[in-house]
Amino acid sequence: MKIDRLISKLKGDSNYKIESEYSNVELMKVIYYRFFQVVRGTFSKLLFIKTNGLFFKGRNVKIRQSQLITAGKNLILGDNVFLDALSVNGIKFGNNVSIERNSIIVCTGVIAKKGIGVIIGNNTGINANAFIGGQGGVYIGNHVIIGPGVMIFSENHKFEGSGFLNQQGETRIGVHINDNCWIGSGSKILDGVCLGSRTVVAAGAVVTKSFDGNCLIGGVPAKILKKI
Template identity: 55%
Template sequence: MIEKLISKLKNDPNYKLETSHSNRDLFAVAWVRFFQLIRGLFLKFFFKRSTGLVFAGTHVKVRHGYQISAGKNLIIDDNVSINALSTNGITIGDNVSIARDSILFCTGVIAHRGAGITIGDRTGIGARAFLAGQGGITIGNDVITGPNIQVFSENHNFDNLTQTIKEQGVTKQAVIIGNNCWLGGGITILAGVMLGDGCVVAAGSVVNKSFPANSIIAGVPAKLIKSREAL
């Protein structure tokens, strides 16, 4: 029954539980999801748009929810903080999950209104993610992310030695992550980076430049290791 329910929610007739679970395990999962659904029903009331179910964990904080558009079956885990204040708001596709302790925000200081964040269908944001969408972040469909990723889309200017860095303002540059990418745990993606479809980023990498589709990259700073097309 649980398998059929998940299959229907995900609109995936081929969905299967790959391992067997006891009735106790399944009851515990269903129990948590039930209360997440109750909290989500209250939360989605504050969204600009929500076309399906919202599952919300405990201690979820959402500010400027009227700038959030969500698709079907959004899961927001415990302790997630979302601040959608921005020009374009936050747009989230179908069947997206945002794991616990993640932070999504679009405006750093009120004087510099940010651009926003877009997350595509079936993408999973790992635990403790930090998505700073001042210059705009776009994440494609079917993207997998490990825990502790950081994505920045704004930099402080520091060229003028006669002024404090704080006084010199910021430069905003959008980050674009293509479809079907795998972003390893603990990676950092800096402002202005574009990753093509199908890229794989090794855990702990610092990505400070763009890479074409199907690149396998690793290192600090990240370098091209090989192309998936050559495998």
């Protein structure tokens, strides 16, 4: 199939293969949608986005502080994605990163304290309605799957003093998700968490501490369910 070879070349993956059967009408509609994403992305590249390859930009994508965003090849931003890169390090995307519709990446919460930023590695996919807060720094490695509705927080609020809660300041440690992890739908990852390679997070889990990897974790708070 010719489209196999085209996608394989774009991704730089010689093993890429479409495993399902599609009608010509279905394929033409996919190509039509991607074509207009590329057109929108090309105009954005000419104006403000620095990428090393194709940029597939959906409808109603909002980007703030675009001068702080860099990307490798084949960045895909679905409809209604919102990016605010204001931070020390900005937002850095690797090759073949996709962020699906209605997802949000924000790197600074309040102007009084600039955030650190977000790094997302190669071949990582973030599904719809995800939220990533990069105030304390978020690193997501290569070949990571992030399900719909996942939330990642890299900042926490202090609350033990006697004053107003919004005046007690924040703590920032950062979140580090290593290569080859799968973060299930609706999971929440809190500040200070480091997930080792091949960590699978069950849907709906609340991850409050770090795990070494090669494990399935789940629950509230998350704990090891089994080694993998």
